[in-house]
Amino acid sequence: MFSEVLQNYSWQDTTDKIMSMTGADVERALAKNHLDLDDFMALVSPAAAPYLEQMAALSRHYTQERFGKTISMYIPMYITNSCTNSCVYCGFNRHNLFDRVVLDMEQIENECKAIRRLGPFENLLLVTGENPRVAGTDYLEQALRVCRPYFNNLTMEVMPLSAEDYSRLTHSGLNGVVCFQETYNRERYKVYHPAGMKSKFEWRVNGFDRMGQAGLHKIGMGVLIGLEDWRTDVTMMAMHLRYLRKHYWRTRFSVNFPRMRPAAGGFKPNVILSDRELAQLTFAFRIYDHDVDISYSTRECPNFRDHMLSLGVTSMSAGSKTDPGGYYTYPQSLEQFAVSDERTPAEVAEAIRRAGYEAVWKDWDKVFD
Amino acid sequence: MEKLIIGGREFTSRLFVGTGKFSSNRLMSEAIKASGSQMVTVALKRIDTANREDDMLGHILRPDVQLLPNTSGVRNAEEAVLAAQLAREAFETDFIKLEIHPDPKYLLPDPIETLKATEELARLGFIVLPYIQADPVLCKRLEEAGTAAVMPLGAPIGTNKGIVVKDLLEIIIEESNVPVVVDAGLGAPSHAAEAMEMGADAVLVNTAIAVAGDPVAMARAFAKAVEAGREAYEAGLGSCSRVAVASSPLTSFLD
Numbered sequence: 227m228f229s230e231v232l233q234n235y236s237w238q239d240t241t242d243k244i245m246s247m248t249g250a251d252v253e254r255a256l257a258k259n260h261l262d263l264d265d266f267m268a269l270v271s272p273a274a275a276p277y278l279e280q281m282a283a284l285s286r287h288y289t290q291e292r293f294g295k296t297i298s299m300y301i302p303m304y305i306t307n308s309c310t311n312s313c314v315y316c317g318f319n320r321h322n323l324f325d326r327v328v329l330d331m332e333q334i335e336n337e338c339k340a341i342r343r344l345g346p347f348e349n350l351l352l353v354t355g356e357n358p359r360v361a362g363t364d365y366l367e368q369a370l371r372v373c374r375p376y377f378n379n380l381t382m383e384v385m386p387l388s389a390e391d392y393s394r395l396t397h398s399g400l401n402g403v404v405c406f407q408e409t410y411n412r413e414r415y416k417v418y419h420p421a422g423m424k425s426k427f428e429w430r431v432n433g434f435d436r437m438g439q440a441g442l443h444k445i446g447m448g449v450l451i452g453l454e455d456w457r458t459d460v461t462m463m464a465m466h467l468r469y470l471r472k473h474y475w476r477t478r479f480s481v482n483f484p485r486m487r488p489a490a491g492g493f494k495p496n497v498i499l500s501d502r503e504l505a506q507l508t509f510a511f512r513i514y515d516h517d518v519d520i521s522y523s524t525r526e527c528p529n530f531r532d533h534m535l536s537l538g539v540t541s542m543s544a545g546s547k548t549d550p551g552g553y554y555t556y557p558q559s560l561e562q563f564a565v566s567d568e569r570t571p572a573e574v575a576e577a578i579r580r581a582g583y584e585a586v587w588k589d590w591d592k593v594f595d
Numbered sequence: 596m597e598k599l600i601i602g603g604r605e606f607t608s609r610l611f612v613g614t615g616k617f618s619s620n621r622l623m624s625e626a627i628k629a630s631g632s633q634m635v636t637v638a639l640k641r642i643d644t645a646n647r648e649d650d651m652l653g654h655i656l657r658p659d660v661q662l663l664p665n666t667s668g669v670r671n672a673e674e675a676v677l678a679a680q681l682a683r684e685a686f687e688t689d690f691i692k693l694e695i696h697p698d699p700k701y702l703l704p705d706p707i708e709t710l711k712a713t714e715e716l717a718r719l720g721f722i723v724l725p726y727i728q729a730d731p732v733l734c735k736r737l738e739e740a741g742t743a744a745v746m747p748l749g750a751p752i753g754t755n756k757g758i759v760v761k762d763l764l765e766i767i768i769e770e771s772n773v774p775v776v777v778d779a780g781l782g783a784p785s786h787a788a789e790a791m792e793m794g795a796d797a798v799l800v801n802t803a804i805a806v807a808g809d810p811v812a813m814a815r816a817f818a819k820a821v822e823a824g825r826e827a828y829e830a831g832l833g834s835c836s837r838v839a840v841a842s843s844p845l846t847s848f849l850d
Contacts (some may be wrong), residue, residue, distance in 0.1 A: 254831065260769045264831070282845040472772050475735045502849045533848045 227432045228469055229413060231461065237411050240267075256280060261514045263395070266464045267466065269510035270457045278502070281509035285301045285538040288516040295583045298541040299434035299571070300349035300381070300520070303337050304550040305329045305369055309355030311422035313408075315452065315486060315493040316379075318355050320422070327550040328360050331372050338376040340554035344545045345571030348588035351404065352378040353487030356385035356423055366400045375579040379590035385423060386433030392440035394473030405430070410462035411454045415437070418453055419509050434466065438474030443594075445470065445479050446521070448464045451504075452495030460507055464514055480519035480541070481511055487525050487564050501530055505537070511539040524565040531567055532577050544574035596825055599796055601727035601741045601774055602690060602722030605802060606659055608633045609791065610821040612662070612802025615641070617810065624654035626804055636663040637693050639678055644685035654800050663724065665692035671705070672712035678780065679716055691716060692746070693725040702752045705765075707732050710740060717741030726778050729760040731767050733815060738772055745771060746799065748779035749790060755782025758789055768794045784813075784820030791824025792832060 247268040255265035256277065268274060269281065301488055307320040308326040329337065341347055350373055353410060354361050381402035392403065406440070409415055412427050419425045437445050447467060449459040462481060467479055485504065486495040499507070521532050522539045524546045531542060546565055547553055567574070574587040599606040617623035628634055632720035633656055643649045645686050669675045672695065679691045692730040693716065695709050696702040710733065716723045722743045727733055729747040737745055747767055750756035757780065758764060768775050774796035781787050783801045790798050799831065800817050807813035 279848075286845065389624055416772050469676055472770055475770060502846075503848055505846065529848070537845060 227435050228466055229431050231430045231465070231469055232410065232412075232431065235462070237413070237458060240461055243456055244271045244461060244473040244529075245248040247273045249273050249276070252277050252370060255347065255441060256284060256513070257588070263461065263465050263468065265513040266510060267457075267461050269513060270460055271508055272576045274510070275502075278506055278509070281513065282537050283514040285509035286536060288512050289538050289540065292516050293540050295536070296586045297539065297574070297578050297583055297590075298349065298586050298589055299345070299347060300351050300521075300541060300543050301341055301344070301347045301571070302351040302353050302383075302523075302543060302546050302548065303334075303341065303373075304353045304428055304548060304552065305334060305337075306355050306357065306361045307550050308357040308360050309422075310357050310359075311355075311424040312420055314420070315423060315450070328357075328371075329555065329557060331368055331552050333551060333555045334369050334372045335376075336554045337551065338373055342376055344553070345575070346587045347571070348378040349381065349385060349541075349588070350379070351381045353548075354385070355384045358385075358423075365385065365396060367395060370395060370400055372594070378588055378592055381446065383446075386430050387436070389439045389495075390439055392442060396440060396442060396595075401442070401590060401595070402446060402478075402480075402519075403442055403537050404446030404448070404480070404482070405433055405437075406450060406484075407463065408448075408450045409453045409459055410449065410466070411459070414454055434470055435473070437533040438470060438477055442477060444519075445474070445477055446482060446519075448482035448484065449477065450486060451483050451499045452497055454497065456483075456497055456499055456503070456507070460511075462550040464511070467515060467518065478517075478519065479515075480521050480522070482521050483507060484523060485526050487566070497509050504530075506532065508534060508538045510586075524567040528569055528577070531574075532581060535578060535583060536581050542574065542578075544569065544571040596822070596829060598746075599774060600615035601724070606633045606661070606687040606797070608818070608821075609797040609825055610787070611778075611799040612796055612804060612814070612820055613799065614638075614651070615801055616805035618805075620651055620654040620744075622810055623651075623805070626814040627655065627660070627819070628657075629811045630804065631818045633659055634661045634663050634797075636665050637684070637800075638667040639664050639682045640668045642685065644681065655746075660688050661689055661690060663690050663692045664688070665694050667696075667738055669695055670697040670708075671695065672715065675708070676715050676719075678721075679712075679721055681685060683721070686815045689720060690722045691724070691725055693766040696726075704728060704748075706730060710736055711744050711839050716742040724776065729763040729767060731770060734767050734771055734775075742773060744774040744776055744796070746776045749777045749786065750780025750782075752779040754780050756780050757782055757786035758793075762794070764790070765793060765796070774836040784816045787817055788820040788824035788827075789820055792827050792848065793826050797821075 244267045251268035252274045255268045306328040307318045312319050383404040415427045519540050521541045523543045578585045608631045610632050612632040614637045666675045666678040695705045713723050724744045726746045734745045749758040775799040777790040778796045778799040804814045824838045
């Protein structure tokens with residue numbers, strides 16, 4: 227399990243090592259085909275800032291080599307904002323007072339239909355809060371069965387489950403799971419996640435091993451930028467990714483590094499990541515792992531997304547509502563976070579086309595399940 | 596240098612050697628000594644297992660040397676398992692180099708029989724080191740089967756061509772959870788150094804030493820090359836930049 231590997235790494239030592247990287251370390255990393263974790267640290271270090279242009283060229287090269295000139299399109303569907311956790315930065319924190327929604331199966335089907343009217347989406351990301359009592363595995367299983375006829379690929383952003391439950395959900399049509407570790411800083415993790423199941427660091431970080439054991443086709447990982455030193459957090463995630471690749475080699479992986487957006491509760495980010503730094507981080511991941519899917523959501527603004535789509539990003543959402551029922555049932559309910567890119571899916575697809583790329587809506591088929 | 600551990604045993608030398616093709620047992624013995632190798636493979640078929648005083652074996656055995664019997668000559672998994680059991684009894688070791696090459700001309704390993712045999716041998720408690728094609732997926736399947744290491748070839752055996760499957764070996768080294776030993780095809784010390792610089796955990800050399808003008812000197816040369824290659828790998832190789840900077844900047848939108 228990954229928690230045992232992680233124990234060998236001190237947060238402070240890792241941070242120190244990143245900060246001590248030099249231009250020579252960056253140049254060495256850029257000259258390699260197969261980068262190790264030290265190389266990744268060099269590429270996310272401040273020493274790499276002057277090499278941004280070279281990193282962009284290399285990132286574009288590797289991305290085109292593996293993915294061609296395409297961007298895979300997906301759309302999230304929030305099915306509940308009921309949550310027993312109290313993550314201090316999240317709008318769905320159980321202490322925030324608002325009417326909680328758990329969509330029923332009819333409502334979920336209406337959302338499916340509304341999404342299909344928005345655009346030719348085939349990749350659906352179902353998002354839930356963590357409340358096993360009202361939205362446990364039975365509920366998730368039903369939701370998947372309702373969505374299955376409308377979409378060829380179903381991914382779910384869901385609390386960590388047991389390997390048995392992941393496996394059960396794959397039999398109901400689940401292709402992939404996304405889970406955000408948020409931060410790999412074990413000590414500080416407790417501060418951000420003081421209560422509920424999410425306060426259990428090991429259960430969460432080892433959830434990825436359980437996903438691998440359950441044989442999921444795709445696993446999505448992520449750290450939330452805004453909590454702890456981003457360079458150290460993404461380095462830990464890079465190590466985690468390499469570990470998972472070595473152990474669950476049949477699985478595809480994606481990484482996300484969302485920047486914290488304004489949300490109910492008013493938590494102020496501890497760390498601000500500039501566009502330049504986010505670009506550096508994106509390039510670093512691509513150069514470190516040529517095959518990983520890098521996803522940009524509508525948290526990012528249109529201009530930034532339009533430029534990055536040819537430099538390393540491989541999947542994007544569009545037209546997203548980050549509140550349950552937002553497409554049809556409750557068009558006015560509370561968002562998990564505020565979106566920055568409010569363009570329609572057709573407008574985003576047009577921007578992709580103008581950049582000389584193709585928006586790919588379908589790259590999976592139900593028959594593979 | 597970091598130590599190499601296979602089957603719970605620690606190795607300070609990362610050069611494994613073979614014992615075939617030498618012009619005499621005496622020369623072989625001297626070459627092994629000069630190589631500093633601590634892992635020496637010997638074909639079960641070459642040894643008179645009934646005779647405890649076997650001449651060839653007598654020239655190999657040394658306290659710091661792990662004997663690695665190999666199954667050369669078998670054509671399928673079933674024969675390999677029998678051979679391994681015989682070897683375990685005769686040489687009193689769980690180490691086994693699995694070689695299944697039904698093709699007598701090129702001696703190319705059969706991946707399907709090798710996987711089957713590895714599953715069975717691992718189940719029987721053997722420390723299995725299979726000789727295989729440089730096939731990254733096969734390596735992962737062998738890992739799942741319980742292999743102790745993987746031994747992909749650098750080039751067809753006996754060709755001395757060096758590393759002709761570099762891209763595939765790089766993938767194997769990057770993805771592997773078990774030691775990667777480049778076996779077969781290494782014809783010169785520079786080839787061995789190259790494999791070690793790439794991050795291979797060890798190399799196995801036989802022909803290039805056995806048929807050299809002076810096998811003892813060649814064994815010494817390989818030892819130095821392996822050590823140098825490993826040290827270079829651990830030290831972190833310098834860069835030769837191959838990134839061209841675009842004439843129209845890609846990142847100007849960030850200004």
